[in-house]
Amino acid sequence: MHRSLQRVATWPEATVLHCGHGPATTIGRELASNPFLTGVARPVGA
Numbered sequence: 001m002h003r004s005l006q007r008v009a010t011w012p013e014a015t016v017l018h019c020g021h022g023p024a025t026t027i028g029r030e031l032a033s034n035p036f037l038t039g040v041a042r043p044v045g046a
Contacts, residue, residue: 002036009037 008017013028035041 005036
């Protein structure tokens with residue numbers, strides 16, 4: 001999952017994501033607020 005998030009983080013910020021749990025979002029919004037993408041949280045074993 002960690003590698004997938006790193007790869008997704010390189011996509012254009014306007015890219016819309018439909019994650020399956022909650023409303024649609026964008027890469028830009030997730031880069032600014034998702035703790036696994038901002039570096040606040042780390043996946044176990046990463």
